[in-house]
Amino acid sequence: MQIYICVKHVPDSAANITIVEKNRIDENLTFLLNPYDEHAVTEAVRIKDNLPDSEIVAVCLGKDDAEKTLRSAMAMGADRGLLIASDKNHDSIETAQALKAAIEQDGNPGLIFTGKESIDAEGMQTMFRIGALLDLPVATNVVNLDIEAGRAVVDCALSGGTANTYELSLPCVIGAGRGLNTPRYPTFPDVVKSKKKPVKKIAFYDLKIEPSKAGMKIVELEPLLQKREPKEIKGDAGEVAKKILRILKDEARVI
Amino acid sequence: MNKKYDAIIIGAGVIGCPIAYELSKMGYKTLNVDKLADAGEGSTAGSCAIVRAHYSTADGVAMAYEGFKYWLDWENYLDNVTDEKGLAKYMNTGSILIKSQGHDWKKVQKNYDEVGVNYEEWSVAKIKEMVSVADLHEFWPVRRPEDPKFFDDPVKELEGAIFCPEGGYVNDPALSAHNIMRAAEAKGAEFIFNAEVVDIRSENGKVAGITLKDGTRIDAGIVVNVGGPHSFMVNKMAEGVWEGCNIKTKALRHEVMYCPSPEGYDYLNDGYHMSDGDIGCYVRPEVGNTFLIGSEDPECDPQEWVDPDEFYAGKGGHGKDNVLTDEQWKAQCYRLGKRIPSLQVPNQPKGVVDLYDCSDDWIPVYDKSDLPGFYMAIGTSGNQYKNAPVVGRMMAELIDACEKGLDHDKEPLQYKFKHTDRSTDVGFFSRKREINYNSSFSVNG
Numbered sequence: 210m211q212i213y214i215c216v217k218h219v220p221d222s223a224a225n226i227t228i229v230e231k232n233r234i235d236e237n238l239t240f241l242l243n244p245y246d247e248h249a250v251t252e253a254v255r256i257k258d259n260l261p262d263s264e265i266v267a268v269c270l271g272k273d274d275a276e277k278t279l280r281s282a283m284a285m286g287a288d289r290g291l292l293i294a295s296d297k298n299h300d301s302i303e304t305a306q307a308l309k310a311a312i313e314q315d316g317n318p319g320l321i322f323t324g325k326e327s328i329d330a331e332g333m334q335t336m337f338r339i340g341a342l343l344d345l346p347v348a349t350n351v352v353n354l355d356i357e358a359g360r361a362v363v364d365c366a367l368s369g370g371t372a373n374t375y376e377l378s379l380p381c382v383i384g385a386g387r388g389l390n391t392p393r394y395p396t397f398p399d400v401v402k403s404k405k406k407p408v409k410k411i412a413f414y415d416l417k418i419e420p421s422k423a424g425m426k427i428v429e430l431e432p433l434l435q436k437r438e439p440k441e442i443k444g445d446a447g448e449v450a451k452k453i454l455r456i457l458k459d460e461a462r463v464i
Numbered sequence: 465m466n467k468k469y470d471a472i473i474i475g476a477g478v479i480g481c482p483i484a485y486e487l488s489k490m491g492y493k494t495l496n497v498d499k500l501a502d503a504g505e506g507s508t509a510g511s512c513a514i515v516r517a518h519y520s521t522a523d524g525v526a527m528a529y530e531g532f533k534y535w536l537d538w539e540n541y542l543d544n545v546t547d548e549k550g551l552a553k554y555m556n557t558g559s560i561l562i563k564s565q566g567h568d569w570k571k572v573q574k575n576y577d578e579v580g581v582n583y584e585e586w587s588v589a590k591i592k593e594m595v596s597v598a599d600l601h602e603f604w605p606v607r608r609p610e611d612p613k614f615f616d617d618p619v620k621e622l623e624g625a626i627f628c629p630e631g632g633y634v635n636d637p638a639l640s641a642h643n644i645m646r647a648a649e650a651k652g653a654e655f656i657f658n659a660e661v662v663d664i665r666s667e668n669g670k671v672a673g674i675t676l677k678d679g680t681r682i683d684a685g686i687v688v689n690v691g692g693p694h695s696f697m698v699n700k701m702a703e704g705v706w707e708g709c710n711i712k713t714k715a716l717r718h719e720v721m722y723c724p725s726p727e728g729y730d731y732l733n734d735g736y737h738m739s740d741g742d743i744g745c746y747v748r749p750e751v752g753n754t755f756l757i758g759s760e761d762p763e764c765d766p767q768e769w770v771d772p773d774e775f776y777a778g779k780g781g782h783g784k785d786n787v788l789t790d791e792q793w794k795a796q797c798y799r800l801g802k803r804i805p806s807l808q809v810p811n812q813p814k815g816v817v818d819l820y821d822c823s824d825d826w827i828p829v830y831d832k833s834d835l836p837g838f839y840m841a842i843g844t845s846g847n848q849y850k851n852a853p854v855v856g857r858m859m860a861e862l863i864d865a866c867e868k869g870l871d872h873d874k875e876p877l878q879y880k881f882k883h884t885d886r887s888t889d890v891g892f893f894s895r896k897r898e899i900n901y902n903s904s905f906s907v908n909g
Contacts, residue, residue, distance in 0.1 A: 397801025
């Protein structure tokens with residue numbers, strides 16, 4: 210099975226973001242593999258462990274620098290990379306068109322992964338648009354995935370800690386959620402191996418995508434000014450631990 | 465009327481606090497002023513707080529060895545003071561110095577012998593026995609991942625290591641400064657925070673006091689610069705001080721990484737501090753079973769000298785601001801990944817970016833100045849955390865001696881260590897010295 214993973218080259222969430230000309234950011238900062246895509250790569254590697262004839266292809270639309278993100282995906286286990294090179298920033302319509310065209314040109318997908326969202330745009334559209342363009346079923350925020358008897362059985366996380374289970378015909382598009390797995394990060398020997406893996410570069414304009422009448426552009430970006438309000442947590446160690454746990458669960462919702 | 469103290473100490477980090485503590489014990493009425501909100505919140509908080517004896521000079525080794533005695537007996541050093549935040553803990557992991565071309569380890573060993581430091585020589589087999597995850601090939605010279613040769617296969621094995629059973633780290637450097645502040649307060653010292661010094665006043669050729677940003681004037685016949693990465697800015701505020709230093713200080717940006725320990729390896733509880741010049745890294749355990757990976761400043765790495773105010777404000781852009789860079793993350797983690805091939809390196813950098821108050825030869829300036837009454841404990845160059853309690857006592861004795869008439873420039877103070885049977889010539893740390901080429905010119909000091 211050919212497994213395609215659509216990965217995105219995104220700014221490090223810890224970076225100091227500077228907005229220039231109202232609608233874009235100064236890109237002189239650290240970019241990396243979108244964290245949700247790490248779950249997609251890890252899951253693809255797990256599937257390949259069970260189906261050793263599979264091939265994992267990471268696909269990315271971005272500037273030349275996005276090759277670094279493809280290299281990260283390959284260090285995590287993707288077999289090769291496809292870079293759709295473009296100097297422009299594209300909306301989700303063009304992005305999905307480009308990914309679909311590049312994947313179709315390259316091979317025959319049995320499964321297509323995306324992250325459930327990118328941490329920069331948070332558009333949450335790409336997986337649905339690819340699914341629609343290819344007439345494939347889509348499930349997103351997937352936290353469990355079983356490939357069995359020519360179908361995918363998935364659990365999709367919903368708010369409030371619940372999940373729905375769906376059965377999808379293959380091929381299908383999976384938006385990987387945080388709970389899908391623990392990302393398996395590369396070791397130095399993995400990085401050395403990945404340097405020998407090929408990256409094929411395709412120019413966006415060579416895909417001859419018919420311009421869509423519909424479109425979306427960023428008019429204005431605004432920095433998020435977070436107000437810090439420190440609170441003192443009092444009590445003995447056990448009480449403090451309980452309170453911290455409650456804050457992390459109920460307020461911060463990180464666990 | 466202006467407030468008046470015997471001594472004002474600019475900075476309340478891990479060096480500024482013990483100076484206040486020791487001066488207070490000697491009867492001086494002291495005030496520490498710090499622009500941040502609490503003790504140890506500046507570059508002290510970003511310190512790796514490593515306690516190890518290997519230095520490139522015998523004086524450096526002797527001072528570090530003396531420092532151990534304070535960390536080992538922390539509560540007594542603090543005179544059993546209570547700190548509502550709890551006490552910092554010294555974690556004695558033992559310290560491995562890899563024999564490599566990246567360290568003049570023979571000089572270190574000679575210094576150990578001279579000072580009487582307890583150590584063992586470890587073979588490669590012994591290192592492997594103690595650090596099961598290590599690959600003990602030689603990877604020298606240190607390179608960056610941008611260099612294709614970085615990925616060359618190694619051919620030779622290392623020679624071995626020198627192991628000091630005494631060595632490790634302090635688990636919370638900011639807390640350790642806070643502890644000393646509480647101990648100093650118990651002896652009468654005062655501290656004010658969120659207070660930025662904008663002027664150092666002098667009268668009749670002698671220091672007279674400081675002026676704060678809000679206009680407050682505080683008088684003292686003694687002012688001590690312990691401003692950390694801001695030390696050069698503080699020196700420039702005092703008449704003739706900057707010009708009178710042959711050794712200058714600047715703020716150097718530095719990145720330290722946190723990388724999870726390989727699965728199944730309990731680095732937090734079973735690991736050692738390791739200084740590995742062969743890969744240009746030092747490591748120690750950190751909470752969450754992670755490796756804290758510092759850089760030993762290999763020549764191939766860029767040095768970013770920055771304006772400390774811009775840096776702490778998050779300005780300056782990629783590689784100059786207070787955010788880790790992907791380039792250095794990969795450089796340090798992959799270097800350690802050669803030594804520990806099972807180390808998994810996440811894509812997102814995690815760690816600490818802070819500043820060294822770096823001197824021209826990476827050896828500190830512990831000295832008087834050309835302005836009578838103005839003293840300096842600066843240029844700590846990322847390698848003096850461990851010495852802080854010793855420096856506190858030594859600076860207090862230096863200040864006291866100079867105030868009582870010692871001409872330290874002509875007849876340098878000989879400081880007698882309190883725990884080890886040795887003295888050190890404080891003139892070694894003089895601002896007037898020529899650059900000391902015995903130095904490693906790195907964080908190793």
